Amino acid sequence: MMSNTPYKTSNPYYEGSESTGQKRAWSQDTPYSREENRDIVRRQVGKLIIIPMDTPESAQYVTDMVERYHIGGVLVCRRSIRRKKISGDINGITLTAQFLDSVEISRIVRDLQSAARRAGHTHPLFIMIEQENGMFAPFGNGHLGTQFPGALAVGAFRSSEILYDIARASAQELQSLSVNTNLAPVLNIEEQSPEGLSSRMFGDDPANVWRCTSAILDAHRSTNLVSIVKHFPAPRQGSGGILDTRNIATEPRYALFRKAFENGVDGVLLEPTMWAASTDTTFGGKDSLPKNLIRKHLQYEGVLIGSVDKMSENAAGRCVTGGQLSIRGLVNGCDMLILCKHPHDVTDALEEIYTAVETGSITRASLEQSWERVRRVKERYLRWEEAVDPPPIHLTLPSLMRRNRELSFRSYEMATTVIKDSRNLLPLTKLQRQNVLRQNGTCALLTPVAPPRFPGQVGVDPFEYLGRAINARGVTVCHAPYTHEGLQETHTGLLKKANLAIFVLSLDTDPEYRSQIETMRSLTRQRLAFDTPLVVITACSPRDMLHEVSFLESVISCYEYSREALESAASVLFGEVKPTGVLPLRKLLPPTSGIPNDNFQRWEVHEWEKRRDLYASADLWKKCFGWNPNWNLNSNILSDLLDRPGNAKHYVIKDPRSHGKILGLCATYTIHAGKSLVGSMALLMVDPDFRNSGIGTALHDEAFQYMRAHPEIDSVQLGSIFPRFFPGLPELLPKEQKEWFKRRGWKIEDNFIFDLYQNITNWRPPQQDVFADLSRQGITFGVCNPSVFDNLIQFEDKHFSSYPGWVEKYRALKDTNDYADAVLAFGVVPDGQSAIVGAALVFSGAGSNKISKEVPWPKAIGDRVGGLACVGMGSEFRGRGVGFGLVCAAIIELQSRGLTGCFVDWSTDRQVYEDLGFETHGKYHNMAWRKV
Structure with missing residues (x-):
């Protein structure tokens, strides 16, 4: 039998995890005693x-x-x-x-x-x-x-x-x-x-x-930072004013909130119609939308927030006090309330809430459930x-x-978007300006009288930045603001003299600013008489003028009238920046707009599968890189590089009109660097016939999002270490492709990475006595064997453990019994003992060394081409010619195996190798690593 006495505790308010007794006491929902528990009420509600x-x-x-x-x-x-x-x-x-x-x-x-x-x-x-x-x-x-x-x-x-x-x-x-x-x-x-x-x-x-x-x-x-998304919408009303909840699972506007909930978003701000209904109609909140739709149907246990303001008062349907609205919110399922009221109204509302708690209209159990959700978020972040x-x-x-x-x-x-340019007026390059503006032509700039961006900004015309930006390009600007009254004689006079007209819109929710569209219509009619090219710039959402696009020739949207947005619009207007923005309101475009929908296609990204995608990937490689004979990779080599379960994840976009054809591929790898993992965006290629349609961006974003979400990945590089296509951006890539990566946040450093190659059939060391000179210093060379392998690993760990993948390649020699693939330099260390002072890896496609499947270019050059990688000396032996001798010893080792070519992998100092007869095979921009 449950007791009806009020719950009492020595702790003035509930904290920490609930005991069984506490849960039982809270479940009773007995009213608070005004005399004894007023402070508890204040704390609990506050x-x-x-x-x-x-x-x-x-x-x-x-x-x-x-x-x-x-x-x-x-x-x-x-x-x-x-x-x-x-x-x-x-x-x-x-x-x-x-x-x-x-x-x-x-x-x-x-x-x-x-x-x-x-x-x-x-x-x-x-x-x-x-x-x-x-x-x-x-x-x-x-x-x-x-x-x-x-x-x-x-x-x-x-x-x-x-x-x-x-x-x-x-x-x-x-x-x-x-x-x-x-x-x-x-x-x-x-x-x-x-x-x-x-x-x-x-x-x-x-x-x-x-x-x-x-x-x-x-x-x-x-x-x-705590994230509160907004605004969770109420279901639409069906027939008879009844809210329709049948299609919640499939409605696009709820799918986004469902995804946010599944991704553990901290909280959500609700539309007033979700919670402001009278508790009489929701049976004391038991069948309210927050409880049924969000808690039960969508199974979300984050924080629900309501805002008590004018919108919620309107949603309430009749005149109610802030306190009554607040009570509705707490009863109907809100965990927290934002009281946007006058200070006196806030205190009055709080007093009404206290009374509702004391009388049991708001249950203690619901308050505790709300506080538990809030507590979880605060303990996670604060x-x-x-x-x-x-x-x-x-x-x-x-x-x-x-x-x-x-x-x-x-x-x-x-962000700046060229929505339409039917006469190819844009960009206004120097030659185009001469054609449009002719000799000493002027530009008529008509801008609206827009509301100030910040309180207190009076008498400031934000569009002055646009006028100055155009004038800085050597164009004379006649700037005239217009109001809701439309075009006046001043504007007409400017248009008659101008060789180019630029009309700016900055629509607002105020109906007065919607008159700008009427002014624009009037301008398009008058322009026909003047035969003046017209460019319309929407420094706002273009939503309300999209139905006018059919009657316009050149439309640019910069979406805002901040200084940065307006100056960016000028840069696009004059061709200094290539416009890459995509109109995000494509469904509102009328069919007669003349704008192709292909520009707005969102591509579906799939994970790469070898059985399904290998040969199509080889076809795409040939189409993208076949112009360079040094980058010749067939399907077998690509299979070695791409088919790597465990540390690789690749993404493709397919042509929906052609079965199996791949339009784009992005390859990613993970590799250990000390105790952490680093990610590599090793390859991103797009069919040349389908570029500038969002394929590369979709693949780039999908791959980067995967690596950013990986719990162990700390940094990401553009290019890769092992396996490797390119160590960075190839220097031979066109400038616009490099700019594409820069616009996505990748920074190109000033230094370069080199791959080198030479035929070694008749190679001899350029200095005949190189080994004799080093021998007099106590330096000798040989290949590794099991007896010194542990010493080799200790040497590599000491000097190169910070190099991702480096030491692992030496350790892997033991797995395949390829000890002799490590060419070693021995020297006398300070204690008088002979020790390893340098090492290099040699490999070929004919061997079992795993590195031969991770660096593709020797095999691509020819069957009898070997490779040289991971060349390094101990710090105390650098600058003494040891490295020069070690490379010579490695080449001789490759010659002894019957190989006719030597490929040098990833060098930042090509002078040493050029002195030995090597030539550059590949040159790559070194890319700064990005933290994720």
């Missing part, structure tokens, strides 16, 4: 409440709420990191924005965390921000944080690796302010609905949206030591911003 910090001056109010009401989280708002300063004269007042610096913001946050600890909070506060990047993000404006492109812009460029780098850089900048939680990204799909927040979404293709989302979540996880006294960071916010500036501009350039 943990689940988040309040905004609207201004820097409100920090004291937030501190009081943390101390008195035990609030569990603080939302840093746009205005809270800016302090407005008012100045002016008798004629009026001018507003300017004065930004707090990172030190001040971090201090405010640390003070809040210290207040929480003094008040007895068991875990640090969530310090949240809605940082989606882009135009109107609270942080990241070029003054406080790097300006990075927003969701729609990054949905337009094809590299999820650049997006990962952006998200990671942005997260590091947030953490320099002691922010630990980001309410981002938005997982909703852009649909044909007027309520769509287009610029905050990645587009209308679910596959692309998840590609972007997974990169951001991976970046957040790698920097220990530590008091770091919250109250964060360790000194290696890079301050200003230094991070300097480091990230190049990434910002590069990402905006990659």
Whole structure:
């Protein structure tokens, strides 16, 4: 028989794991006693409440709420990191924005965390921000944080690796302010609905949206930043106003949230219609959507968050107080609530929640379940030591911003999209400008009067950056803003004189700005009379003007009107940057737009299988690299390189119109480097007839995502060590292919790696007495045997253990009984004993040495060609000619085996080998390793 007495404990609030007795007590859901447990109620409820910090001056109010009401989280708002300063004269007042610096913001946050600890909070506060990047993000404006492109812009460029780098850089900048939680990204799909927040979404293709989302979540996880995705939508209403939940499993807009849940996302922000319904209609919350759809159907056990604001009030369907809405949220399944209310309304709402708990309307068991979910997230990410006294960071916010500036501009350039260019007007190269602008021609630049990007920016025209960028290219610009009233006589006069017209759109949700489309229509009609080429630039989401594309000739989208976006649009306009952006709203394009859909195809990536894909891979290799006779590989050699279960994973994209034909292949390997693994993107090739269609990007992203998710891989290289196609980017590749890799975050270093070759049929050492001279120094040469093999491994471990795969190749000689494939140099060490002072590996396709199947080029050159690899001396014997003699001894060993050619593998100092008669066989750019 269960007792009906209120639960009491010496601990003022529940902490740690539950005992059986505690679980039994909580399951009773008996009402709290107002007299005895009011403080317990306050603590229990406060943990689940988040309040905004609207201004820097409100920090004291937030501190009081943390101390008195035990609030569990603080939302840093746009205005809270800016302090407005008012100045002016008798004629009026001018507003300017004065930004707090990172030190001040971090201090405010640390003070809040210290207040929480003094008040007895068991875990640090969530310090949240809605940082989606882009135009109107609270942080990241070029003054406080790097300006990075927003969701729609990054949905337009094809590299999820650049997006990962952006998200990671942005997260590091947030953490320099002691922010630990980001309410981002938005997982909703852009649909044909007027309520769509287009610029905050990645587009209308679910596959692309998840590609972007997974990169951001991976970046957040790698920097220990809590991720809260948004906004989980309510099911659509069926007939009779009944919500339809039958197709939840198949609806694209839920598939993304399902994937996020399966990937362990920390929390999700719910649309108000998910939780704001009256508890009378949900039978006390027992059949609410969060509990049935998210908890039961999707089996998600992360944190569910609701925001009590104007949207939730509208979703409630009738006039309710903030307290009533908050009670609905907690009863219907929200674990935490953001109370976006006036301070007095927040305290009133809290009092109403306390009463609901005391009377049993909100059960103690549900509060404890919510707190347990919140506790799991806080314990995973937050530590008091770091919250109250964060360790000194290696890079301050200003230094991070300097480091990230190049990434910002590069990402905006990659996002810029040429939507249409039916007359081949673009790019405006020097020759094209002469044809279009003629002698001393002018450009009419018509831009909208757009809302300021940040509070307090008054009298600043953001499109001035575009005008200056065009003028810097030697084009005279006549810049005239336009309003919702449309084109005036001033604009008409400019158009009559201009040789080129550029019209800019920056649509907003305000109907006033939708009049820009009418102005554009008017301009297209007038332009016909002037016969002036027209370029339309959408510095916003192009969603609302896509139905006008059919009537336009040249359309560029840069998606935002930040300085970086506008200057990138100018770079694309004048051909200084090749546009690689892909319109992320392809489903909204009308059939009459004249834009081929092939440009927007998303390719399906498959894992490579030898039985199915080997011969098609050989065909693709020949098509991609057959132009160079030095790169001749057949199917047998490719099989040795690709068929490596255990340390290899390869990906292919197939032609959907042709059975078995492979359009692209990416090969990856893992190799031990000390105690860790390193990854190699060893090969990426795409059929020349299908390039610039997203195949390479899809393969690159799939491979990099696999290596980034591997728990043991620390770094990744472009190229490979063992097995090897190329050690880096071949120097012979066209410039545009090298630029393609650079745009995806790979850095080309200044030095080169060389492969060398020579025919050794009649080779003789260039210095006849080379061995005699070394013998007088006590240096002799010979091949390895079992009696000295252990000494060889000790030598290699001592000097070359940091070289990935190097020592393993020597150890492998024992497995195949190929001891003699190690040519050794012996010398007298300081203690007077003879010891190994240098070693080199020799091999050929006729032998059993495994390295012969990992370096393909000797076998590709000829059957009687051998190889030379892993040549190294002890540090105390370098610079004494030992290496020169060791290579000579290795060549003589190859000659004794009847081989006619010697291939030297991976050398950074080719002079030594050229002195011996070798010539360059391959030259490769050394690529910087990337941390994952």
